[in-house]
Amino acid sequence: MIQFGTGGWREIIGDKFTRENIHRVAHALSSMKEVKKVVIGYDRRFLSKEACFWFIEALASHNIKSLFIDGSSPTPLIMFATKLMGADFGVAITASHNPAIYNGIKIFTSDGNDAPLETTDRLSEIANNVSEEELNNTRKFYEVEHSNLFEKIHPFNDYIDSILNSLNVDAIRNAHLRIAIDPMYGVSESALITLLSSVRCETTIINGQHDTLFGGRLPSPASASLHRLMDLVLQKQYNLGVATDGDADRIGIIDELGNFIHPNTLLCLLYYYLLEFKHWKGAVVRNIATTHMLDKIAEKYGEKCIESNVGFKYISENMRKYDAIIGGESSGGLTVKGHIGGKDGIYAAALLIEMICVTKKSIHTLAKELEEMFGTFYFSENDYRFTPEKKANLVKMLFEEEKIPAYENIEKAYYADGLKVLFKDGSWIIARFSGTEPVLRIFAEAGSRDKTDEYVKMMEDLLDIKEDEKI
Structure with a gap:
């Protein structure tokens, strides 16, 4: 059975993540509504690019045009491109932070947000009832590749420019930061290097090569997975270490002392920064398994903290409903008003860098000050x-x-x-x-x-x- 969860459909490669099941999902998406074009991209996992082509085969069988992002891409870039291109849906072939034996599919709506529960539930139901006749009549990619139903797109520059336009670029350029980056063998390297070079940060990359086994570790930017980055930051005296998960929608941060900063703290720091230094006004959204320090920060500034179920689709939905300025989760995903509706580890890193440049304080110092103001959690x-x-x-x-x-x-x-x-x-x-x-x-x-x-x-x-x- 194909079943979408809180972060898309994820299965073991060769078990349920197969060409036939990918066809099933694509055929199902094609019948959700009148669909004319779909943005589709992929990460660095085994079979991700091939799975894109399989998905495109089924879309073409319904005369739906595929806008294919040429080259492995961060999930937030695919979400951004979905809205930019005016597509009916966006599709990312990824299993995010899951072990290397997994792959999967994430679905985005036309506004670039995670598909809501009613959409993914309906998609699962239709996918499990696709007929054998429809599967047998699926077109082949070589028939589609040179037709008007397939187009390669390159939204990378638009995505980077969108982030740069939201930043205090002068503050970052004047800080002369040195930053170590760990993409965890995933897809964030090009985006982070381009972004940070544009604001004159000195950068060093580790674990940037393509490795479908992710170096034999889980591609999740948690403290247990980032010891090499911790050592590098401490030994070479970098101002910051930045890590992202396999598809770059989650972030992990190492401070200048080589300490892992928990995503709960990062989310609190950014909410405090938006309120206190950028003088924004608005609520914060967190899921039920994320720190209640956010509630205290919101209370201090006369704002609300909105609790949601786990799954970023719920955070995005509540951000729209309550016009919140930031939303996030304890696993390292967050989004900020004015950017895409989904989580973005690349944008989060950029905003954190802006924060330490504007405040002229390190992440470590800011975290200590936050603790002094709101207590220890x-x-x-x-x-x-x-x-x-x-x-x-x-x-x-x-x-x-x-x-x-x-x-x-x-x-x-x-x-x-x-x-x-x-x-x-x-x-x-x-x-x-x-x-x-x-x-x-x-x-x-x-x-x-x-x-x-x-x-x-x-x-x-x-x-x-x-x-x-x-x-």
Whole structure:
């Protein structure tokens, strides 16, 4: 079965990520509405470019024109191009930060945003019911390649110029920054180098070559994956280290001391920067598993913090609904009003660089000042694998029985995108199934590490999670 999750459709290559299933998705997209043209691009994963051609074959069978981005591209560039070209849909062949054995498809609407739930649910339903006759009549790429249904496009310069036009370029140029970049063998290298060179930053690249195995590690810019970047920044005294995930929609930052700065902190820093230094006004949107420091910042400036389900499509939707100025998630994805509606690790890096140049303070110093103003927030992330039988039990406990822990300090417990428990001291914990991987996730935030550990243990006991199920 083809099933789109919070971050698109992702499957193991050769298992469910096959030519036939890609045809199914493309045929389904073709029947969603009257579609005339689709922007399509790909990342550096194994079979990504070939999968583009397979997708184009099925689109052409419905006389739909494909605007093909010639060369591996960041997902945010594909989103930008979808809106720029006035396409009916955008398609990115990527599995983002998933392991190398995965590939997948992300779908974007004509405004360049992540397709909403009703669109992807309908797409899944149609894809699973595509007839054998329709599959058998799919055209071949060599028949389409030189027809009027296929065009190569080059939106790179427009994308870079759009970001540059939003920045305080003079402030960055006058700072003479030295920045180390780790694309994690993904697609951000050209964009980051072009962007940073334009504002006169000195740059060094590691892990920039094409490697479909991502150097044998997960292409996710988390602290466990960025030790080489940490060492480089510290040893060579760079002002900043910037990493992006496989398709460049998530960001990881290393400060000048070689420390990993958690995405929660980055999101808080940027919201504070927009309010305090750029004098913007507006709400912030976070998902249910992202820091509540954002709530405190919003309160200080008389603004609102809007909570959404996990999945950037929900953040984008709420940003439009509440006219918010920034939205993001604890996994490293964020977007800012005036740019694309989806997350963009390249733009996020550029805005963070502007921030340290305008404030004339390092990321490390700014993070400490934020902590002094709004308090210390300790964040815990925990993943668990399970058998199909165990998942059935977890689903029953979480969504049928709606179990709630017996804990005296609970202020509120509710089920939305999983079970979230708020405590009277402002701390919280949530248990939910990942929408991109077959895992259960438990997040907790409190004023001390001991408290987060206590709350995680409480949730593990409630759900009868065993030690050997922890990842």
